[in-house]
Each structure stands twice: as C-alpha cells, then as structure tokens.
Amino acid sequence: MRKIITYYLSASMRIKKTLWRMMHRFIINKYEGSELVFLNYGYDYLDSNNESLKLKDIDEKERFCLQLYHSTVADIELKNKDVLEVGCGRGGGASYITRYLKPKSYIGLDMSKEVVKFNNKYHKIPDLSFVVGNAQKLPYEDQSFDAIVNVESSRSYNDMDAFISEVHRVLRPKGHLLFADIRTEEENELLRERFKMAGLKVIKEVNILQNVVKALDLDSERRCQLIKKKTPKMFHGLAEEFSSTKGSQRYEEFADGSMIYMQYVLQKE
Ligand SMILES: C[S@@+](CC[C@H](N)C(=O)[O-])C[C@H]1O[C@@H](n2cnc3c(N)ncnc32)[C@H](O)[C@@H]1O
Numbered sequence: 001m002r003k004i005i006t007y008y009l010s011a012s013m014r015i016k017k018t019l020w021r022m023m024h025r026f027i028i029n030k031y032e033g034s035e036l037v038f039l040n041y042g043y044d045y046l047d048s049n050n051e052s053l054k055l056k057d058i059d060e061k062e063r064f065c066l067q068l069y070h071s072t073v074a075d076i077e078l079k080n081k082d083v084l085e086v087g088c089g090r091g092g093g094a095s096y097i098t099r100y101l102k103p104k105s106y107i108g109l110d111m112s113k114e115v116v117k118f119n120n121k122y123h124k125i126p127d128l129s130f131v132v133g134n135a136q137k138l139p140y141e142d143q144s145f146d147a148i149v150n151v152e153s154s155r156s157y158n159d160m161d162a163f164i165s166e167v168h169r170v171l172r173p174k175g176h177l178l179f180a181d182i183r184t185e186e187e188n189e190l191l192r193e194r195f196k197m198a199g200l201k202v203i204k205e206v207n208i209l210q211n212v213v214k215a216l217d218l219d220s221e222r223r224c225q226l227i228k229k230k231t232p233k234m235f236h237g238l239a240e241e242f243s244s245t246k247g248s249q250r251y252e253e254f255a256d257g258s259m260i261y262m263q264y265v266l267q268k269e
Pocket residue numbers: 020037038039040086087088089090091092093109110111112115133134135136150151152153156157
C-alpha cells in the first residue's frame with residue numbers, strides 16, 4: 001500500500017486526474033448521494049463538554065466528515081461572502097456551508113468532471129454551483145473571493161507553490177484561506193514557510209490529529225459497512241486504505257504520529 005501511495009504522490013497531473021476520475025466514476029456508480037457526500041477522514045471534538053454541533057437529521061450520518069469542514073471554517077464569518085472551495089469532491093462540505101452558514105455565493109471546484117456533474121445534479125441549492133478546474137490554475141479573475149476553502153485535497157498537488165500563488169491572486173485583500181490536510185512534520189514546516197513567502201499570514205495553525213483519530217475510531221464501522229455493501233471483495237483492502245479504517249496503514253500512521261493533520265486559517269496580507 002505504501003508503494004501505491006508513493007506512486008500516486010509522484011505521478012504526473014495527467015495520471016492523478018485519470019485516477020481520480022476512475023475513483024469518482026466508481027463511487028458515483030455504486031453510492032447514492034444520500035449515502036456518501038464526503039471523502040475525508042473526519043473530525044470529532046475532544047472535550048466531552050463541548051456542545052455538539054446541531055445538525056438536521058439528513059446530515060447526521062456523515063457527522064464526523066461534516067465536522068471537519070465546520071472546524072476548518074468556524075473561525076471566519078462566511079455569511080454574505082463570496083466563497084470558492086478547491087477540491088470539493090462529492091460536495092458535502094459545499095452543501096453544508098451553503099445551507100448552514102449562508103455565504104452570498106459558493107463555488108465548489110474539482111478537477112474531475114464526473115464529480116462536478118454529479119454535484120450539479122445532486123446538490124440543487126440556491127447560491128451553490130460546481131465547476132471543473134485545476135487548483136494550480138484557477139479559472140477566475142484577480143480578487144474574486146472573500147474566502148477559499150481547501151479540505152484534504154492539497155497533498156497531491158504537483159505544484160503546491162502554484163496553488164498558493166493562485167489562492168493569493170484570486171483572494172480579495174484581507175481574504176482568508178481555510179485549509180485542512182495531512183502532512184509529515186517536515187512537510188508542514190515547509191508548508192508554513194510557503195504560505196508566509198506567498199503573502200498569506202498565519203492567523204491560526206493547529207494539529208488536529210487527535211480529533212481526526214477520534215473520528216476515525218468512532219466512524220470506522222460505518223465506513224467498513226459502506227465498503228462491504230458495494231465494493232467487490234478484491235478491492236476491500238484498497239477501499240479500507242482509502243477510507244483509513246482501523247487497521248489500515250494510514251490509520252496506523254496517524255496513531256503513531258508519523259503523519260499529522262494540519263488546519264490553518266490564513267489571511268491575505
Ligand atoms: C480526498 S478528496 C476530498 C474531497 C472533499 N474535500 C471532502 O473532504 O470530501 C480530494 C479531492 O480533490 C480533488 N483534486 C485533487 N487534485 C486536484 C487539483 N489539482 N485540482 C482540483 N481538484 C483536485 C479530487 O478530484 C478529489 O475530489
């Protein structure tokens with residue numbers, strides 16, 4: 001499995017795009033939107049006194065994945081703002097933010113046209129739309145957005161500097177990048193420097209690894225059931241790895257701390 005991940009990370013943009021398209025196509029064919037609209041590891045609160053996020057019944061089954069979005073954007077008021085999400089996947093985060101936090105407009109961008117088509121059909125919500133695009137070359141004019149959301153998508157970008165510079169370009173002055181993704185400690189040191197060098201000021205930086213592991217612990221059973229229900233047996237191992245269920249290599253890397261999970265709030269200077 002480590003070999004597959006290493007191959008994927010070092011592959012060209014064209015190969016990554018093909019792999020994601022295959023993955024999205026497979027998921028679209030197998031899973032209804034009502035079963036699965038998130039593709040992230042999730043987040044749970046560590047403090048048991050923390051009042052839990054109030055959700056509509058329809059959002060309960062993917063609560064942990066939704067909480068990852070909530071905790072990533074919670075520090076910044078998005079009401080009446082123009083927001084772009086880069087790497088929106090199946091649109092669960094975009095739907096949550098648009099319905100609950102009421103931005104003026106929300107665009108979910110993803111490089112896979114299959115998933116964008118699925119999203120535009122499944123998430124029919126006023127002020128929300130989805131477009132095909134590449135994180136490293138955003139199809140927007142300078143200073144178009146008040147905030148950019150980026151959840152669990154960036155680690156595989158071939159040119160992270162190009163992404164950060166595009167974020168800086170399309171953000172309005174004082175606009176925010178709300179970011180969450182996995183890194184090693186060393187990769188994170190580099191990432192922080194890259195943000196600063198590009199003119200994005202670090203307002204908040206937090207390692208949420210324990211929150212993510214807690215969510216995976218509580219959500220593993222649901223993830224395994226979803227895999228067992230629809231994925232051919234020969235792909236169970238791969239699917240469990242992708243989903244980071246208990247016992248997967250990625251879960252172990254989280255548990256032993258060799259991978260960390262970083263959340264940033266950044267502001268254009
Ligand atoms: C692990 S999924 C996360 C999806 C979503 N953010 C979530 O949390 O459910 C990563 C997403 O990033 C998209 N992606 C990867 N590289 C991209 C790029 N260069 N430009 C745009 N989207 C990209 C993939 O197609 C995939 O939908």
